[in-house]
Amino acid sequence: MVKQYDLENQTLFLDNLKKVDPGKEAIVDLSLSSAIELNYGEMENLANRMAQGLIDKGIKQGEFVAYILPNWWEFVVATLAIWKVGATACPILPALRDHEVSFIMKKSKSKILIFPEEYRNYQYEPMVDRIAAELPCLESKVVIKSRDPHDLQHCLGGLASSVPDLEEINRRSPNSETNAQLLFTSGTTGEPKGVVQTHGSLSFAVEAHRKALRLTEEDTIWVPSPIAHQTGFLYGMIVAFNLGAKQVVQAKWSVETARLAIEEHGSTFVQAAMPFLADISRDANPPKGLKIFVATGAAVPRQLAYDATAALECKVVGGWGSTETCLVSVNSPFSNDERVWGTDGQVIEGMEMKITDDEGNEVAPGVEGMYRVKTPAMFKTYLGHHDWYEDSIDENGFFITGDLATMDEDGYLNITGRVKDIVNRGGEKIPVVEIENLLYQHENIKDVAIVGMPDPRLGERICAYVTLKEQMDFSLEDITSYLDSKNVAKIYWPEHLELIDELPRTITGKVQKYVLRQMITEKLQVKS
Template sequence: MTLATDFTDGYRADMARRSWPGRTLLDHLDEAVAHRPDTLAVVGYTHADDGRRALTYAELAARVDRVAAGLLDLGVQAGQVVSMQLPNWWQLPVLSLACLRVGAVTNALMPIFRTRELEFMLGLAESTVLVVPEEFAGFDHAAMARDLTGRLPALTTVITVRPGGGGQFDAVLAGRSPTVDDRAEFARRRPDPDAVVQLAYTSGTTGEPKGVMVTSNTALCNVRDFAARLGLTPDDVQLMASPLAHQTGYMYGFQMPILRGATSVLQDVWRPGRAAEIIRAESVAFTMASTPFLADLTREAEAAPEAFASFRVFLCAGAPVPRDLVRRATVAMDARIGSGWGMSEMGAVTATGPEDADERVFETDGSPLPDVELRVIGLDGDVLGPDVEGSLQVRANSLFGGYLKRPNLRGCDAEGWFDTGDLARIDADGFLRITGRSKDIIIRGGENIPVVEIENLLYAHPDVAEVAIVAMPDERLGERACAFVVPREGAVPTLDGLGQFLARRGAATQYRPERLELVDALPRTLTGKIQKFRLRERLAAPVVGAGATAPREDA
C-alpha cells in the first residue's frame, strides 16, 4: 500500500509555491551533522532504571543509518508503514529518521493503547513492522504484540526494545553498518518533500481515531514558523514530556530540535520533581505541554526556583490556561507563559508570542502563525464579524493531506477551508478564542451556554483543581449543564457554593451548572485533552451515588 495525499485545490498549490520549505528532516539532520556534530541531539531520561542516555548529532546519524540498513534487511519497502508503540525513548527518533532514510512511513502510537485500539490502527495502516517495548509501566507489550501478529496478515515483524539499548532492537535493527549498496539505496529512496512520511492518528477526544497523512512540507513549514513565533534559537535546550506518539511531542519534541540543530531532552514518565531536576541539569529553556503539566511545574518552581534559572518559555496548549495559574507560573519560573491551539491535522495553528500582553494568554489562544487564515461562519455559512461565536474554519500551509482510506471525511472545500469542528470567536486584532467543540455545545432551552467561559471562571474557585462541563439530557429544556470537578486537596466544593461564586462574577443564572459530580480525575488523553465524550457516557449510564443536582425551571 502506498499512502497518497489529496491536495486538489488551487489554494494548496499557491501555498506550496509561497511557503513550503521543499526539504525533509534528513536535510536538517545532515546540516546539523556537518555544522554541529558534537552538539547533543537527544538526551533521554528513563524512569524504570533512572537512566540518562545522550546522543550527539554525529552519533544520532550513525545510529539512524544502522537502523535504516536493518529495515532494508527486513524487506521494508518505500511507502510501507512502520508502526512504533514506544515511550519517549531515544529509539523513537532514531527509528523515525531511519524510516525516512528508506522511504517508509512512520506511525507512532501511544503506549497506553491495547489490543483493541492497536488492531484497528495497525489494520487500517496495513503496518508491516511493529516496534514495542519489552515492558513499560508494568505492562507486557511484547506479549500483546505477538498476539496481534496472528490477527493482522500484513504484520510480519515484531521487534522489542529495552530503554537502555540491547535486545532485539540492537540485534535485528542495528546489527550492522550500512554498505555502499545500502547507501545507494538510501539515495534512491530519499523521499520527496510532498511524499507522505508520517501517519498520525487523532487523539481520541471524540471517539474512533482517524489516520492523518502528513508530508515533510506540511509538517516542517509549521515547525519552522512555530519556532520563529516563540523566538527559539538553536541554543535553546527543550524538554518534551508529552508523548512523541502525539503530534505535540512528535512535531515539537522530535522534529523542531533537529530542524534548528538544537538539543531535545526526553522524559518517558511524567514526574514533576524529576522534571525540575532535569531542567536544572540540562539547562532547559523551553517546554510545551497542557495545563496540568504547567500546574505541576509551577508548584516545583515555587518550592525550588533556582532549578528554573535557565527556563524562559512554556507554551500551554490543549486546555484553557487559568488566569491565576499563569500569574503564579510567571512569577515562580521567571518565564514567559504562552498559549496556543492546534490540531493533529495541521499542527499549531495559533500561538501567543513573547511580545504579546499577558491578557492575550488569559483570554485567547493566540493569533495565527504565518500563512494561516481563520474565519468563523454562522449556520447560514456567512462569515461572522469580530467577537461573534460560530464554527471555526482554517486555511493553512500545514494542512494535512487527508485521512487514510477516509477521503470523504477530510472536511476541506475547494478553496482550502477546513472545518475544524470547533466553536470559536476571533477578536478585531485577529486573536482566536476556542469556545468549545461543536459536539460539546450545551443548548439549554434554546440558549447556548458558553462552556469554556464558565469553566475558566470555575478554575479560579479556591476549592476547584480541575473542571469540565458537559451536557446532561433534560426532557423540558433539552439539555442542562453538569460540572465534573476535581477538588483541591482537603476541599469539598458544593453546587450551591459554585453557583454563588459564578453569580459574584456576573455569570447569568441559566449558565450555571445544575449538577455537580466530584471526581478524583478527569479522563484525558496523554497530552492533557479532556475526553468529554467519556463524561457524557457516564451521565448516560445508570446513576450510582449521584452528585448534587439543582434543576431550575427558568429559561
C-alpha cells in the same frame, strides 16, 4: 493578504540535520537512573544502521511502519530510520492496548511492529501475540530489550546490527511530497481518523513555529508530552531537528525528573498540555531555567498563567492546533498584552483563521461561530477515508475544525466549545462515541452518554451518565472492569458515574449533552 507558500521548495527539517556539527549533543534520555546521551553523529549512525535493518526486513518506500515506544532515545532514532528508508512513521501511544493497537495495525497495514519488552510494568509481547492472528499484514515483531545505544547487536531490537548501505539509503531520501507521519486522532464517527502529513507540511509547520517564537539552535527542547502524540512529535522532536538543537526526552512524568530536564540539562523551551504547567509551577520549589512554555489543548486560565510566569520566571502563552493542521495560532511570548494569557492566540504568519456562521459567512468580532483554518501545514488525507477529508474542507480550502470560537478585533482567538463531542482530558482527546458504543454492549446498561466534567487540573475528566435495564447495584468499577476486559486503554475509562432514569433528549431523539454537562457542573459546584 496571506502570502502563498510553495511546499515543493520548502526546506525540509531533515535537510537541516545535515548541517549540524556531529559532535553537538542531540538527545538526552531521562528514562533510566542515569541519563543516556547521544550526539548528532551517534544519532545519525544509529539511524542509518536501523534503516538498513528495516530494509533487510523488507520495508519499502511509502509503507507505514508502526511502533509503540515511550519518550526514549529509541523513538527518536527509529523515526529517523523510518524516514531514511522513505517509509511513513506510524507511532502508537504506549498506553494503548489490544483494541486500539489492533485497529491501527489493520488500518496502516504495517508489516512490522516495534515495541518495548516492558514499560510501566506492562509486558507488550503477550498483547502483540494476542492480536497477531487478526493482523494478516504483520510479518515481523521487533522487541526492544537492550537500552544501551552502544550495544549495536542488541539495541533497537537488533535492527542496528547491520552495516548500512548508504547509497541505497540516500536513494530513498524523502521529498516534500513524501508521507512523513500517520497519526490516529479521536473521531466522533466511532472510528479514529488516520491523519496523513507530508514532510513538506510538517517542515512548514515547525519553521513557522520557529519564527513565531524566535527559537534558535542554542535552545534546548524539553519533551515531556508523549512523542507518539502530535505535541511531542512535532513540537518537541521535529522542532529540535529543524533547529539542530538538543532535545531532552522524559518518559514518565514527575516534577523531579522535570527539574533535571530544566535545571541540569538546560531545557529552555517546551510545548505541552496544561497539567504539566500546573504541576511544575505549583511545586514547593519550582524549577528555573525555562524561557518559554506554550500550553496547548485548552486556553491557559489567566490566574494559572500569571502564577506560573512568576513561579517559573518564564513566558507562558497559549495556542491552538490539531493533528490535521498543526499549530495555527499562538500568543507571542514577547507581548505584554494580557490577552496572551486568557486566549488561544493570534494566527501564525502564513496561516489563516476565521469565525463563520453555519453557511461559512464570517461573523463580526466577538460573535461565536464555527472556527475554520487554512494553512500550508494542512494534512493530506484521512487514511482510507478521503471522503472524510473532502467533507472537512470547505469550498475555500478552509478546514472545518468542529470547534466553536470567538475572535476579537485584534485577532485574539477564544475557543468556546466543541461541535464535535470529544472530552478534552488534559489535552488528550477522548473518543466518546467509541467508548459509548462499547458500553452499550454491557448486559446491564440500557442507555449511556459520556460528557466532560470540569476539573481544575486536567480541564475535563470523563463522566458517564448511565440508564440501567433494571434496578440494581451498579458502580464505576463495573464500567472500568468491563472496559478492561475489552482491552480498552485506561486513559479512556470514565472517572465518574452518574445513574439517571432517562437521558435528556431532543424531540428527534438526540441526547442533550449540554444538559448533562450543566448537571454535573452544578453538582460539583454544590459539593465544593
